[in-house]
Every structure is written in structure tokens, then in C-alpha cells.
Amino acid sequence: MSNFNQESVLSVHHWTDNLFSFTTTRNPSFCFRSGEFTMIGLKVDEKPLLRAYSLASAHYEDRLEFFSTKVPGGPLTSRLQHLKEGDEIIVSRKATGTLVIDNLEDGRNLYLIGTGSGLAPFLSVIKNPETYLRFENVVLLHGCRRIAELAYGEMITEKLPSDELVGDFVRYQLIYYPTVTRDPFHNRGRITDLITSGKLFTDIELPELEPQHDRVMICGSPALMRDARELLVARGFVEGNHGEPAQFLVEKTSAKRNSLSPSRTMVLHES
The missing domain is CATH 2.40.30.10 (Translation factors)
Incomplete structure (x- = not known):
């Protein structure tokens, strides 16, 4: 042992x-x-x-x-x-793991895309001051079937903005966007559908994804990782890994x- x-x-x-x-x-x-x-x-x-x-x-x-x-x-x-x-x-x-900001090229906006318990690594990333020094905006997208599954929402919206170490960063740079597919909610739909339709970017008031300025991390269900990877590659994004920083990262199961x-x-x- x-x-x-x-x-x-x-x-x-x-x-x-x-x-x-x-x-x-x-x-x-x-x-x-x-x-x-x-x-x-x-x-x-x-x-x-x-x-x-x-x-x-x-x-x-x-x-x-x-x-x-x-x-x-x-x-x-x-x-x-x-x-x-x-x-x-x-x-x-x-x-170890792929989802560290050292594996991304510099950029303007960082998108953290997770479903279900795939939120976990991003809870760590949004508490890291270095994240906010590297990127102007940090967009945390959490997709679930039910509202009750949107865990940590109170911590993200109420406790973290008052955190002594990262509170100032969170208040001015973090955009939290929870969405569900099966309950009435102010944000509804699969994350990839919201990206494809452009609704996400209208809601958060940022331009649509493009590889020159945006960086993306993905963790969640196999379907999410497959669909999100295909979406990003189609838009010209290049996947990174250990020792080869690029424009998006997918957790390797x-x-x-x-x-x-x-x-x-x-x-x-x-x-």
C-alpha cells in the first residue's frame, strides 16, 4: 500500500x-x-x-x-x-489529468463544459486564481436532466463570490450557466444544442465560439464528449494534450x- x-x-x-x-x-x-x-x-x-x-x-x-x-x-x-x-x-x-490550464494555449475566454458529476474538475479550476489571470472570461456550463442535479449551484453563486482568495475574480470574470433538459427552467436544452443554435452566446452576451480567442475543457458523459469534440473540430479547434497545448481539452476516460x-x-x- x-x-x-x-x-x-x-x-x-x-x-x-x-x-x-x-x-x-x-x-x-x-x-x-x-x-x-x-x-x-x-x-x-x-x-x-x-x-x-x-x-x-x-x-x-x-x-x-x-x-x-x-x-x-x-x-x-x-x-x-x-x-x-x-x-x-x-x-x-x-x-494526473488532461484538464489543466497548462495544456491550453493563451486565449480570451475559457469555456468549461460539464454534465452531471463531470462538473467536479471545474469546481477546482474555478477556485484557482491562475485561471482568471490567464483568461478574461471563464464560462462554466453545467448540464443535467433535472434541476435537483445542478449540484454546487449555491456554492458557485453565493459562497465563491465572497471567497477571500478568488471572490473578486469570480464576481467580475466567472459566468455560470446551468441548464437542464427535463424540467422547466430558465435555461433549457443540451449544451451542444445551445452552442449550435447560438442561444448560449445571446444569453451570456459573448461572441460565438471561434478558435482564435476561445479555449474549451470538456468532462462528462461519453455522448457529451463525442458531440462537443465533433462540434469544436468542425469549427476549426485543435485538441491539446500533455505537452501539446492547443485550443480544447477532453478528459480521457x-x-x-x-x-x-x-x-x-x-x-x-x-x-
Whole structure:
């Protein structure tokens, strides 16, 4: 278990029947960049049962936070969703991931596109002061089926603007745009449809996406990542990666399964 730290659960919050989040202690030696993920899990039958989770906490915070979907019958989430304060989990000592601003070229506007628990890495990104120093506007798009699934809305709109470190940046540079597909709401529709129709840009009063000035990060369902990638490529955007900064980034789920998994572990991909 030398590849892992043992952490204690500090809090658990169930947003809906399908979504929950939890916070844990943080080993002082664990370092990560905002937007990265790590492997976390539980020890089952003397083996670590693991899954990749994006870090929803900022890189400077003294706790770790994770946001998860409850996968029906999922070997790990079926256990994690029953966590309570004081329980212990294991956390890899390493973090990695595509969704860091270092992997983007300089630009004017940064679009963060997430669905469901794909919001997690962007919660970290919007708490990073460096994000606002790199980009004039930061547009956070969160798409869900139901209003109740728009987790962290109060934190984004009410608490973060008063944050001592990033509050000023948030008030003047962050645009939060939640949207749902199945409930009456002031923003309705799939994110890619709102981009294609131009309604998004009318609502937020910014020009339509173009590769000269805009940068994009994407995390969420396979359908979102596929459709958003196709939309951006059709508009002339170039995808970036580690060591090759470009104009948009997509979280690599295959990397989540394999890049941080040491030998003799059970690595899951439940969703």
C-alpha cells in the first residue's frame, strides 16, 4: 500500500438519489494541479478497489473533495455512497489529468463544459486564481436532466463570490450557466444544442465560439464528449494534450482507468 495514503472522511452530502459528494483529510505530501484526478477507493479482500475521481477541491485547500454518481450495482460506488464521517478511504499519492490550464494555449475566454458529476474538475479550476489571470472570461456550463442535479449551484453563486482568495475574480470574470433538459427552467436544452443554435452566446452576451480567442475543457458523459469534440473540430479547434497545448481539452476516460493503477489492484470503470 506504499502507493496510497489513508484518509478520513470529514463530511458526506447526498444531492439526489443519484449524486453525492464527500470530503476527506489531505496528506500534506499529496500535490495536484486544479483539474486533475487521482485513484481512490477502499480495501476489499486485502486489495485496493479503485476508481479514478476528479478532485473537486482546489489545489491549495487542506481537504480533498470528490463528487460522484451512484452507479447501480457499481462495485465501488455501491460502497462509497454509504460512507459516513470518520470512515477511511485510500487515495493514490499521485494525480494526473488532461484538464489543466497548462495544456491550453493563451486565449480570451475559457469555456468549461460539464454534465452531471463531470462538473467536479471545474469546481477546482474555478477556485484557482491562475485561471482568471490567464483568461478574461471563464464560462462554466453545467448540464443535467433535472434541476435537483445542478449540484454546487449555491456554492458557485453565493459562497465563491465572497471567497477571500478568488471572490473578486469570480464576481467580475466567472459566468455560470446551468441548464437542464427535463424540467422547466430558465435555461433549457443540451449544451451542444445551445452552442449550435447560438442561444448560449445571446444569453451570456459573448461572441460565438471561434478558435482564435476561445479555449474549451470538456468532462462528462461519453455522448457529451463525442458531440462537443465533433462540434469544436468542425469549427476549426485543435485538441491539446500533455505537452501539446492547443485550443480544447477532453478528459480521457481510458487514462482514468489505467494511468495511476499500480499492480495487484482492482481498477474499475463503473460509468
